Amino acid sequence: MDDVQIAFIAEAVIREIAVSGAGPGVDAAPPGPSSGKPEASPRAPLGEDRGGPLSPPREERGETPAVPSGDSSFRAKGYPATPSPGAPLSRSVPPESLHPAAVPGKAVEFAVDLPDPTAPEFRSRPRVADPVHPEGLKALIASTTARIGVGRSGPRVGTKPLLLFQADHATTQDALFREVDRRLLDELGLFTVQTRITGGKQEYLLRPDLGRQLNDEAGRIVGERCAKGRNIQVVVGDGLSAAAIEANLRQVLPILEQGARSTGLTFGTPFFIRYCRVGVMNDIGALLEPDVLVLLIGERPGLGRADSMSAYMAYRPKAGDTDADRDMICNIFERGGTNPLEAGAFVLQLAQRMLEHRVSGVGLKSR
Numbered sequence: 001m002d003d004v005q006i007a008f009i010a011e012a013v014i015r016e017i018a019v020s021g022a023g024p025g026v027d028a029a030p031p032g033p034s035s036g037k038p039e040a041s042p043r044a045p046l047g048e049d050r051g052g053p054l055s056p057p058r059e060e061r062g063e064t065p066a067v068p069s070g071d072s073s074f075r076a077k078g079y080p081a082t083p084s085p086g087a088p089l090s091r092s093v094p095p096e097s098l099h100p101a102a103v104p105g106k107a108v109e110f111a112v113d114l115p116d117p118t119a120p121e122f123r124s125r126p127r128v129a130d131p132v133h134p135e136g137l138k139a140l141i142a143s144t145t146a147r148i149g150v151g152r153s154g155p156r157v158g159t160k161p162l163l164l165f166q167a168d169h170a171t172t173q174d175a176l177f178r179e180v181d182r183r184l185l186d187e188l189g190l191f192t193v194q195t196r197i198t199g200g201k202q203e204y205l206l207r208p209d210l211g212r213q214l215n216d217e218a219g220r221i222v223g224e225r226c227a228k229g230r231n232i233q234v235v236v237g238d239g240l241s242a243a244a245i246e247a248n249l250r251q252v253l254p255i256l257e258q259g260a261r262s263t264g265l266t267f268g269t270p271f272f273i274r275y276c277r278v279g280v281m282n283d284i285g286a287l288l289e290p291d292v293l294v295l296l297i298g299e300r301p302g303l304g305r306a307d308s309m310s311a312y313m314a315y316r317p318k319a320g321d322t323d324a325d326r327d328m329i330c331n332i333f334e335r336g337g338t339n340p341l342e343a344g345a346f347v348l349q350l351a352q353r354m355l356e357h358r359v360s361g362v363g364l365k366s367r
């Protein structure tokens, strides 16, 4: 999808959100005594900037906005595009790395020109020898991302399915252990804070409890740089896939900011959380008291899919909240998932429902 198409779709999505009408018309006044929910501080109506001393939007503070609104050419400069799946792997091997016997007398340029084992046509090819129902087998394989119909060679798995599995596993490991590219975060104007993980990704995997709490410095920085009590606060977390954030954030974040502002909702300064788990939403809720908190986070990769992002959402999150108090929009990725631009629109629609009914999670299902 090129920039012009993205800009076109983005405008259409924002127009639709504006027409579908949340924003100033939505009643999100503080719950009264009948709601049974205590109110920590008085809140202004939606659309009004209710922040404290640090409340002005970033533009008013003379800072660069997270994204230049309406700029269709908004794209990473020098940021690598996600490689298209199925592109052949072609690598030149330096002659000095070859066995001497392969270089008789003169330097030879040796090219490894194998097809990418993860290409869709290899992924879906039936490999059972003489299947009873060839068409049925094809249909079964096409119906799932599970590894079925891979055949065997004697008692062993065949070379091609094995290569595919190893390639998928490598993709998963990369996405999980890699850090989100600093250039993307800079480009989108996101500052970084960290959870209580101090021992890198290994500790992150072993101690989800620490990934659910902001560290002390994060609490201080977020308190200083973000305004309290915005209608919508977006935060981004690496979660279990850096690749997911890199593949989708550039499209989703501008839609959320522009969509929220165009419907008159106040939008908090977004930031990035390293070593992030979903439960950290409670700490952010306690610090910033947003009406709706949106956490964009990398999903656990699997089956060759490492670029899938989720938006976890909660209405006025607070200490003690569980996943039952949250909602989520999952499988955000291009080509087969929820398209990131559409996902932005879904998130805003869900946020509007939360604002309208002043509840999220299981409580929202019955509304």
Ligand code: B12
Binding pocket: 208, 239, 240, 276, 277, 278, 279, 297, 298, 299, 300, 301, 308, 310, 323, 324, 326, 327, 328, 329, 330, 331
């Ligand atoms: C891992 C996982 C689980 C694990 C979570 C355990 C853990 N500590 O990691 C287990 C097996 C317990 C689980 C259970 C459920 N899950 Co689940 N889960 C996933 C999975 C595979 C990965 C999630 C992930 O990567 N999260 C990101 C990491 C960084 O988050 P985390 O902080 O490490 O872990 C938290 C989240 O994973 C969260 N979580 C997990 N599932 C769900 C579901 C909902 C609705 C919410 C709000 C939160 C939530 O629970 C963890 C603890 O807070 C996704 C698939 C996907 N495509 O995302 C499905 C997925 C998120 N789960 C789903 C569902 C429906 C559920 C259940 C409601 C199933 C059920 N009927 O019981 C329960 C709810 C559990 C809960 N936490 O309340 C759906 C959500 C669909 C939707 N849009 O609402 C997904 C997308 C799978 C799917 N395609 O159907 N899940």
